[in-house]
Amino acid sequence: MADALIDDGLKHSRLSDIGPEATLLLALARLRLTAMDQERIHQFLSVNGRDLDWGLLLDQACRHGILPIIGRNLTKHRLIHSADGRTLAPYRWIYYYAYDGNRRRNLALGDEYAKVIRSLNDAGLDYAIRKGPVLTEGVYHDVGLRRMGDLDVLLHSKSLPEFRSIAEGLGYTQGHLSRNAEQVVPFDRRTQLVWRVNITNSSLPFLKPAQRDDVEVFVLDPCLNLFQPTSGIEADAEEFLARAVDTVAFGEQSYMLDPVDQIIDVCVQMHVEATTLMYIEIGKDLTILKFLDLVELLRRLSDEQLETLVARVRQYGCGESVYYALHYTSQVFPDDVPQDLIVEFEPAVSDFLDIYGVLDGKPQRWDRSFGDRLFDQRRWESLKVHSTVPGPRALV
Template sequence: MTEDHRPDIELLLLAARPRLTVTEVDQIGELIVRHAADLDWGWLIEQAHLNKVLPLVAQNFLDHHLYPTLPDSRLRFRYEQLFRLVADGNSARNDTLLRELAVILRTFEREGISALVRKGAVVIEEAYGGDRRFRSMNDLDLMFEPEDVARAIAVLETLGYARGKATALRRTIAPLSRSEAVYARLKVPTVTLLRPSTDRFVDYLVVDICLNQFLPDSGYDLPAGGFAHRARPISLCGEPALMFTAEEMVIDLAVHLFKEATTLRFIESGKDLCLSKFLDIAQFVKSSPELSWPTLYERCARYRIAEPVYFALHFTDLLYPGVIPAEVLVPLRPENLEYLNQFGAADKHHGTWSHESFLDRMFDRDRATKAPPSRALV
């Protein structure tokens, strides 16, 4: 499959990175000209969207005037319009989410609750230099010390958030059914709260509170909390907050990637493999000179999570060669690497992908059909 789209994949991997160098821009331009007759721009744009890097690719194409070589100049103009709408829409959406995050953090500070910000918002700040154009955000990811979770939920409820699910008309929040609520309590270590939004780019504001970084039955366990040795203070959106230390941040990004890459409900929804997750790791590692690999090894051994972390770093190195130093992977590398092609452990299903390569698997539009359906209720 990848042979049919080799130039498209090469172009996507080159363009899906922030702050392109002069050499990278030249490489992309040469690739577009050399494969003018072969590039499938529809496929490339679809894959960029599915892999949550379309805003980044669009912004790079706009900044460096990298457009398709097409016989009809009107088509080129339409691509430029598309890229501009995507890039500007993503930036506006992020502005809305980060303004809301500022309100939430300010409220927690007033109530004396320490909030740790995970993933999107802090990744934009730390790995993308605070440039909101380059990365898309879906929700606001937070973590609290266990004893603060109930208070944090109560504070969010005073801000209009509620637990439940979006209705079909996407205007209100409906309560979970009894079976859904029981399933969520037993199988989903996240508390999700929603609030309808009037913003044209955001239907719902969503806050996810992480209770454990792994799913039950996954074979791994990393409960929320322990900020005294896992976190450091930062200012985010102009408000005081916490983020993971560099080593814990890599662990968090890596185990989140592993969890979604190997779990049936994420496979079924097509969210299991997203280039954006690998790029987050690559960018954070590049942007974190304070990162101590020996400390990361010690934490992985203490938490017994070397396999999930190796999984994420191994495939990040495959997609973005050279970012993860080769010697870094050696201490984490398990003796048995069969798990790199396996999925479903948290679902009590042990499946193995049949793709010839990881790129075949990553860019397979029909990947979800090659795994059994998920029985998750939420």
């Protein structure tokens, strides 16, 4: 009975051999649940709720960055209550507090990052806010749904000294958080040298202890180019900044990448993080949240913007990264990625889909499927080589 429900009711991904907890997780990882979606989930829980490993589901939801969304959907739609009021899942309060706590945390981050944005505006700096803040407010439209971390800012390299001055004036320091979280310890010389020489498209992050219960540290992450230095792609940040569009971030007038550039940015970043040793080792290489981000950004594009996307990807020569992101997103959310868009970027040879470690100069091939790795908490143990990049790992 349970297998039939999984196959006929909940399962919409192309992933095979995933457990019932993973199947439920993917069904709940939506910004919008139709009445039919809700009924299928509720029926599944009515039959299988007691047999599920809820500890595993919570662990996977946290690892994939979607616990607030899961929590909101379960509680808002009362999916974990039977018709006669019985609870179909343990610890309902965890799901509500995950959403509400994330909302409060994001509001606290927004109060701080608004000060940074005001300072950037006052200085007349050219910049564009990337990723989390833009997605949380402008795409998810609910400050509690998406966990937000650092403030990612695209800058021209010539603006970095002034950005540094602004950051330091607001109490930020380049370094890592001390053991007691009360101060920032500067990075050692080796770390600074490696990043300066090998990771030239970004700067080491700037941190400020938050000393709050809901936020441990505020992080500013300046980016100087959307493409890695070893990619061979020539695209100055100035091009993207010239196309930046007005937005409102944390109540402040601000700037973000234009919608087409946002898609390119998310796809390139997804490819980099999914195949870089450092991200694999900390378990941040594959997360459902990244695939959901891309789905929601694609949903907002007009037909004209989709045509522009194709032309711009061709212009920059980043089709491999875009295909990588679209291909794997379609494995997780097949109904939400236009098939003709995937075909548009499909290469003659797609061997690179199974390769990792290229940017580290240590290319290796996975001997496990994508679906198997996606829900394996210890996939890093399968690595044949390891990262030698010093510095920050997981800051927030």
